[in-house]
Amino acid sequence: MCLAIPARVIECLPGDTGLVELGGVRKIVSLALLDSVAPGDYVIVHVGFALTRLDPAEAEETLALMREAGLAGEVDP
Template sequence: MCLAIPTRVVELLPDNQALVDLGGVRKAISLELVDDVAVGDYVIIHVGYALTRLDPDEAARTLALMAEAGLDVGGAGACP
């Protein structure tokens, strides 16, 4: 099962790509489906594509709920 998990953009890369960080796990993802993403934004990612930007407060609440439920949001539960 894949989960769409909020991740923070830490670097914008060439070719509409970005480097994201989730609990110390960093991965390059595509920004093809989302406009105007900046460093520090949170995005929902699924199968390597950012699907939408997410409000930072909403991202924090979502990540806290996932951690409370015992999900490893450090990368193991997310799809690359």
């Protein structure tokens, strides 16, 4: 089973990478598969790669469901 999770882009870094955050955890991921990602965007991350951009309302709904299920800590949208 694979899990891809929504994360908010904090900063775009050199070399097609970016800093993302989910539940207070920050991680550098590859943004190479996406065009024109900007800080504040939500992306779906799987195994270190941002796969797609996600609508902010959809991202917040998904994160709320994850919190309800006990799968994520407090996440700032």
